Amino acid sequence: MPRFSLRAASAVLLTLTALNAPAAYADEVTPVAVTVNARAALATVPETGIGTNHAIWDTNLGTDATADLLKDAGVKLLRYPGGSYSDIYHWVDHTAPGGYVAPNTDFDTFMRGVRRTGAQPMVTANYGTGTAEEAAAWVRSANVTKGYGVKYWEIGNENYGNGHYGSAWEADNHADKSPAEYARNVVSYADAMKAVDPTIKIGAVLTTAANWPDGIVADGDNGTWNKVVLSIAGPKIDFVILHWYPGALDKSAQVPDMIQLTRQQIAKYAGPGSERIGLAMTEFNTGSSSAGTNTQPGALAAADAYATVLANGVFTVDWWNVHNGIGNVTQVEGHTDYGDFGLLSSATCTSDGSVCEPPLNTPFAPYYALQMMSRFARPGDQFIRAATDQAKVTAHAARRPNGDLSVLLINTSSDTSYPVTISYSGFSPASGAPTVLTHTNGATSITSSTAGTATSQTLSPLSLTTIVLHPSTPQTGRPGTPGQPTATNVTDRTATISWPAAAPGARPIAKYELHRQNGAISEQLGETPGTSLTVHNLTPGTRYTLNVIARDSGGGLSWASPPLTFTTGTPASSSCSVRLTIQTDWASGYVGSIDITNNGAPINGWTLNFSWPRTWQSLGSGWSAVWTQNGSDVKAVNEAGNGSLPTGGSTSIGFVGNYNGPNVLPAVFTLNGTVCTTQ
Template identity: 60%
Template sequence: MRPRATLLVLALVASTVVAPALTAPAVRAQDEPGVRVAVNARAGLEAVDDAAIGVNHAIWDAQLGTPEVSDLLKGAGVGAMRYPGGSYSDIYHWRDHTAPGGYVAPNTDFDTFMAGVRRAGAQAVVTANYGTGTPQEAAEWVRYANVTKGYGVKYWEIGNELYGNGHYGSQWEADDHPDKSPAQYAALVVEYARAMKAVDPTIRVGAVLTTPGDWPDGIVAAGDAGTWNQVVLSTAGPEVDFAVLHWYPGGATGAEVLAKTDRVPEMLRMAREQIARHAGKELGIALTEVNTSYGRNTQPGALFAADAYATLLANGVFTVDWWNVHNGIGTVSTIGGQTDFDDFGLLSSGTCTADGSVCQPALNTPFAPYHGLAMASRFARPGDRFVAAGASDPLVRAHAARRPDGGLAVLLVNQDPARSKPVTVDYAGYAPAEQAQVLSFATGDTGITTSTGAARSVVLPPYSLTTIVLRPATPITGPAAPERPAVDAVTDRSATLTWARPAPGVKYEVHRRLGTTTEQWGETTGTSFTARNLTPGTRYAVNLIARDGAGRVSWASPPLTFTTAAPAAGPCSVRLTNTTDWGNGFVGSVDVTNTGGDPLDGWTLAFDWPTPWQQVASGWNATWTQTGAAVRVGSDQVLAPGATVNTGFVGAYQGPNPLPLVFTLNGNPCTTG
């Protein structure tokens, strides 16, 4: 379990542990092989919401809502502020501004908070008290905020991390309800949502989910009908408007932590799959707490912040809220020659260790992740849309976003702490002017530097963030970008895409995205397209591009993603079931049936894990082996026609745990049960 940052008080200090500075000499850029970055404007991703760049504010922070802090947050491009502060949300009573059992700083009431939000030009994300509150108390808060005061607070969460109420064995969240099950939470979320929307029907209400791959995702507690997400979504999903996730990826080194953003696309895909299956509709996703476990105040934290925000937003999260603005000093160390205070805050609290030997910089001095957020906000602004980007070097992360005015921005993250990286940028579907604005934040910098540079080449300093802001070489005058297509009639080999009525004289090209490249499937002047000869059990990402009679093309549509079904027919059938899950491992049961007409004198089952962090730890009733992601299960026993054999394994995972869809038996594709 992660440290409970949500319960820290600024007055707390920790003993000092200072590690020696181990800084490798920087390698000159000319000594490093060149990195190729590909940006493909034809492969559209998700758009940037006006609440995209968010932070957490807490009622135990005496600087909450002050003009200095509000101006600093505005300077970082913060568009959303969450209140009243993590687990404090479930003990906080807004009307009398109390939190029994916790510390409440002076001048941190709701009106003071909203004054700071307004000064920063942001919006509020408010967490209603579930643990010790009532639906009526939450509804009165909505009335005060939006009817009495006219604050127009749009986003309201119901409680904080309620799965931490002891139901799964760990307890940090206050919950006075005798029944602490997901069923009880879901039933009361329905009451909260109805009471709050009766006051203001325009608000959006969010329910707390577990993050795929993080404890206690996948666990079914005694007496429950399913996992937390399954039960909550089945009951409360139809009543709420968005899902709430938190994400604290672990790791003891910069390399470990910075690699964790690779797991975001699968994490969000699984969350959306759960939402669609159990809620029966789409829900927005808000990631209202995130932080890192390494380099919280130094350059690794800045790199993680910028890369995590860009990755989460590109994959459709509408707000990402850093934990938090101020937090307090922790265990002091030296990282890359810089003092790291192990402080979850973006801004210094100005506190010292217990023995007074080490003190933070002056109150409200920005730490490195503050500048990471500022780089993210200057790279991807509200209304921009992400497009596909990637790099040939795994230590360089690339993101790109197109702008409504025809501009394009490219964010490059050099995760190598010792080496500069000379980069060449290749563009598809976009022709930039040769000169560009270049923003940079490197180790030891106290702010973002701006210069003029080239559109197609740049040198990235070690452990740095660089943004290239481009203008088109010639004005972009093509037709409007199409809307996101829908998908219907998905089989193992085909899928039909549909979209709104086309504009006159425009034809639509259907492009499949493969990483940073695209392939055109076909084109039509109509409103549908059927893709054929697809591969069973395969995920596809598709964009539409409009082309007018003059040959001018539009920006790409938002993406459509879908997965084809498992093979519809075959001489075998496989059923894989996750029978018992404990959060980072599970027991899998596999039934293999010979549905063909001939006996099998020995058999080998084969499948691939969908991610690189899944593995078979042990198996039984057959011989299990794994090479990379490829798993093979073999037996020399005879499998007669119509016969079924059961085998099983213990699986381990360190992230989202999607099960495979495609299996072969002796090389023949199988249906799945």
């Protein structure tokens, strides 16, 4: 038996004492500050927001059990016949040459499931191996003969994956596989299909910002896929289609830029009236089997992404897939992750039979994420800004037509329970404990309780929490909501904002207030008794998101208007001008050329400055100047041979820019401290 000295025994005693010390001596967790701003409104929750995909190789596609589970999750849109199978599927004889078609997956069976679920259908017409006539016949059978009322029709699926850019996974029998040929066929499909039923909506496939092959111009094309497709088919389509598999669980911060860049492309290329064109994300999944596809981290990422995408005005987000099958099996956060991209278990096993999924239709964690989303933000609710000061905790909020407010809190920490304190702008919660919905790691249901207060909650590790709050005072008699604002006469420093008047409530409307969104904080830019206001002192090259609020003679406030987003320009005239041109792009970087022109007095020695708009952008290399980067700031100083710029003189410099998110280009350049005109 070993001997212990008194000193050793004392050390052991001290260690045991420390291990059993009261919690007061342990490190305390700093409460997370959550800000909810009802004055900073985002998009209204669409009826079709929560969607998912059905595939014709899933024999459980049309079962009552599947439909009932989807209904309980709040699914409101179902897409058919399933991803790339869409481009080999022929609806008339229910075949997919080269693929597997499961029993009981025909279109009528799908529609029975759609109706039992209480959802709307979205159908993908066969572009790859089909024809416009075949698609038009499908519309006739579905909507004229059988009265199904299928509103949304896509033309093909991921057709940029037809080999035109090198990689080929999508069937395409057309000899010409260019975006121009796809766009010409979209026009033909739209004409033929709408001749049968003019009420349907036609969708065209686009690439997603910063996702291959976005930004690439292939040989023989006069632009990127999106530019070509929108330029030709824009007048004939009603919505565009994005797919997003981010491959990581922390990419929701990229969503606003992803959507904004798509809207800018639509506005630039799709022709007059392009504001009618909606956005649909008809396939989404975290795309990260190693981090947790069907375990809790995947569910947390799903809820965050659904809330962010819908708040930015996309009319449906459709999970891939209802049933998918076992993949790479791992252990994630204490639970088996089957690498299954489905919402529900397929009860499949690995090839050697060593691991099998749970019984058929057992919900995986992302199922509960969709269910929580449908309870947090219901159709007709309006998303509003929410933010936190802790990277591990994400917040979303929505305001309901009856004046209630719901807050979704996502704790991504594996081991920390976070206390949160919640503050509200533009909303006063009623006293008493609110209704709290919770889903935790490994849970097989969402629990409901009455707990905490409107301003104080505690979030379990790896949890989804929704708080439903009532207002402290009745919401009757308030002014109606101002209409959609528009911006005109936008310069580098000013913009004129106009909006349709709000309907008065119990008292006359006294004025309108214009608020800018700064994250979850609002900055009032001005007020007026009219329905138009010119705002001044804006910053050049800056994206602004604004809301209008009506205030009545008694101080009652309306809901915030739908958001308006616009970007200011640069000075119409300046002593310098800059033109940035993209020479080539490979979807994660590009070669940029900058032409600098001196419009003022002769210059002997110059420095050009600009800043990267986003943290995921960086300088790779540069030439014809001495290039440096400090944080997000980039500086290019003349070389010995190009430092002199006479009046009217110009020079060109170049660089390689890297990015791993939506590539928002720098908009403001200064030459020797002067803001230049960006051409």
